[in-house]
Amino acid sequence: MQQGMEHSLFLQAFSEFRKYCATISPLPSELHIKLSDIINGYGTATDLFPFFLQHAKVMYPHLDYVKDLRHASNLTSPAQLFPLARAKQRKIIIHAGPTNSGKTYHAFQRYLESKSGIYCGPLKMLAVELAQKSNDVGIACDLVTGEERNFADPEGLMPAAHVSCTVEMTDIERPIEVAIIDEIQMLRDKQRGWAWLRAFLGVNADEVHLCGEEAVIDLIKNIALDTGDTVEVKRYKRLTPIEYMNEPLGSIENVQDGDCIVCFNKSSIYQLCRELEKMGRQCAVIYGGLPPGTKLAQASRFNDPEDPCKVLIATDAIGMGINLNIRRVIFYSLLKIEESRGSKINTVISPSQALQIAGRCGRYGTTHKDKGYVTTFHGKDLELMHDLLNKQINPIDKAGIHPTADMIELYGYYLPHASLSDIIDIFLSLMTIDGDKYFLCQIDQFKQIAEIIEHIEMPLRTRYVFCCAPIPLQSAFVTTMLLKYARQFSAGQPITGKWLAEQIGWPLPKPITLNELTHLEAVHDSMDLYNWLSYRFEDQFPDKVEVKDMQMAIDKAILEGVCEITKLVVISENNSDKDDMRVEKLKTLPSNISRILEKLSEKLPNET
Numbered sequence: 001m002q003q004g005m006e007h008s009l010f011l012q013a014f015s016e017f018r019k020y021c022a023t024i025s026p027l028p029s030e031l032h033i034k035l036s037d038i039i040n041g042y043g044t045a046t047d048l049f050p051f052f053l054q055h056a057k058v059m060y061p062h063l064d065y066v067k068d069l070r071h072a073s074n075l076t077s078p079a080q081l082f083p084l085a086r087a088k089q090r091k092i093i094i095h096a097g098p099t100n101s102g103k104t105y106h107a108f109q110r111y112l113e114s115k116s117g118i119y120c121g122p123l124k125m126l127a128v129e130l131a132q133k134s135n136d137v138g139i140a141c142d143l144v145t146g147e148e149r150n151f152a153d154p155e156g157l158m159p160a161a162h163v164s165c166t167v168e169m170t171d172i173e174r175p176i177e178v179a180i181i182d183e184i185q186m187l188r189d190k191q192r193g194w195a196w197l198r199a200f201l202g203v204n205a206d207e208v209h210l211c212g213e214e215a216v217i218d219l220i221k222n223i224a225l226d227t228g229d230t231v232e233v234k235r236y237k238r239l240t241p242i243e244y245m246n247e248p249l250g251s252i253e254n255v256q257d258g259d260c261i262v263c264f265n266k267s268s269i270y271q272l273c274r275e276l277e278k279m280g281r282q283c284a285v286i287y288g289g290l291p292p293g294t295k296l297a298q299a300s301r302f303n304d305p306e307d308p309c310k311v312l313i314a315t316d317a318i319g320m321g322i323n324l325n326i327r328r329v330i331f332y333s334l335l336k337i338e339e340s341r342g343s344k345i346n347t348v349i350s351p352s353q354a355l356q357i358a359g360r361c362g363r364y365g366t367t368h369k370d371k372g373y374v375t376t377f378h379g380k381d382l383e384l385m386h387d388l389l390n391k392q393i394n395p396i397d398k399a400g401i402h403p404t405a406d407m408i409e410l411y412g413y414y415l416p417h418a419s420l421s422d423i424i425d426i427f428l429s430l431m432t433i434d435g436d437k438y439f440l441c442q443i444d445q446f447k448q449i450a451e452i453i454e455h456i457e458m459p460l461r462t463r464y465v466f467c468c469a470p471i472p473l474q475s476a477f478v479t480t481m482l483l484k485y486a487r488q489f490s491a492g493q494p495i496t497g498k499w500l501a502e503q504i505g506w507p508l509p510k511p512i513t514l515n516e517l518t519h520l521e522a523v524h525d526s527m528d529l530y531n532w533l534s535y536r537f538e539d540q541f542p543d544k545v546e547v548k549d550m551q552m553a554i555d556k557a558i559l560e561g562v563c564e565i566t567k568l569v570v571i572s573e574n575n576s577d578k579d580d581m582r583v584e585k586l587k588t589l590p591s592n593i594s595r596i597l598e599k600l601s602e603k604l605p606n607e608t
Helices: 007-023 029-039 045-059 061-072 103-113 124-136 184-188 193-202 214-227 266-278 292-303 351-358 379-390 405-414 420-430 444-452 460-467 476-490 497-504 514-534 544-563 565-587 589-603
Strands: 091-096 117-121 141-144 162-166 176-181 205-212 230-235 242-244 259-262 283-286 311-314 328-331 335-340 343-348 372-376 399-401 438-440
Touching: 007 045, 029 045, 061 405, 061 420, 091 103, 091 214, 103 117, 103 124, 103 176, 103 205, 117 124, 124 141, 124 162, 124 292, 176 193, 184 193, 184 205, 184 214, 184 399, 193 214, 193 399, 205 214, 214 230, 242 379, 266 283, 266 311, 266 565, 283 292, 292 311, 292 544, 328 351, 351 379, 372 379, 405 420, 405 460, 420 444, 420 460, 444 460, 444 476, 460 476, 476 497, 476 514, 497 514, 497 544, 514 544, 514 565, 544 565
Parallel strands: 091 205, 091 230, 117 162, 117 176, 141 162, 176 205, 242 372, 259 311, 259 328, 283 311, 328 372, 399 438
Antiparallel strands: 335 343
16 A cells, blocks of 8 residues: 555556566566576565566556655545635534425525625526526526526626526635525535535635535534534424325325325336326426426426316426425335446435425425325335334435546646546545545546547546536437537537537427437437536537527427327337337248248259
């Protein structure tokens, strides 16, 4: 370890050195002499260590700079990475409580009173909602998300004193009076937790209002010992009661107005939509892959008392960010598919997730504000639901952290010929972290993108930005578009709206099958990626206005498809049946071909 080699790296280097000694011919003279001495009893294996180390340094150049690289990857005191925030005595106010307890409302009132403020939310929809509320009451507020910038000033020349943004876009340099960081318990998230920690440690505000679960209080107090900030805790109780029912729904025929059935996969959504359609009931649909505009439109249908749509079928995408007139939440299942080391496994949702979803019913300010109800669809899940909803949530003891662009760039200075993926591996082997307070967020997606674009030439910091792109890697189409963007960028070619239209086959028709709907969602994601990159490389992604117009048309087509989702399900099933018939016909081809060949051979002249 003193030489910068952790155990696995040492074993790999040792294996390569042994192979080198066994296969190289002739051996370097000094190594040959040393081996001869050892064989004849005039030395020991430890005498080979200088030769081993020299060979290892050829394989792993970072071993020459271990001391400097260790210093560059020191994450034991992340608070010190934000000198502007450390230069002032901040006041931290924790608004802790369950869902629908008024936490964010009270913090937002202080935000509106302030001379300047920033709201940092987990979702684009929440950032949009807070910006709209602020502007509606006469407090000019800009909107900043990864893919969008909307300025209160029509000319976009004068930035507003108040900003609403997604948490990843938190400005840590601008001095402000009041900051709100919503859903602060997301510090524990394995993928995005670093963004909440960065916002909390770095926001340059006099007052920082943290809204979230009580489970995060002790961790915030612990971290505040490093920042020197004062901490005040305000606790809240839910504004309306919830009843955890003792009877399951049992049958789709027992669905009532105001019900929301929560599923964790699309196939269950499609099945339930079709069953409701057969009963003559209309339903709204919300799931994670839908664009924000489509989600809001479906939410509006469900919330509209004049609309015949009175039932909602949704995934856990409703857990944050959308106010819905839900009377009863019905868990169709309590199992969710999770990615684990490249494989998919079914896991029971956490108590925190269950409470977040259950808390969407009977909310204050909605039609069903008097009381909410929670149950399961299947009787076998009822006991587990009660266990989850009544279980004490464990205190959050660690926050996620992530290497910064500056750290990676410094590594690149010492290792100019190393790939970004290799730099990350070396960083992980040398980094130091305070394991009592922090954990390293998963960087599997970052590494995957680094490997996808590894062969494309671009500066290291640019490559780092591309690897941070928030894309669904499970979508082959979006991943391919990222690769195409990177190639065009590397070639110095502008990525124009015309070029993008050619790549996606614009214009795209309204979807008539589920596969076409899924493809449109992927196209929408690829346009989100274009917009995300356009705000980081404006010169090479110059047509964001044109692309946003195209994206609005895609959003409309997706909405039309979702509104007719049962029809899409039926057509897709019919197409599947036709495909099955084709397969059956193909299975009979070999015998048919044999008979044809036999008849043909009878007509051919015999060889002489």
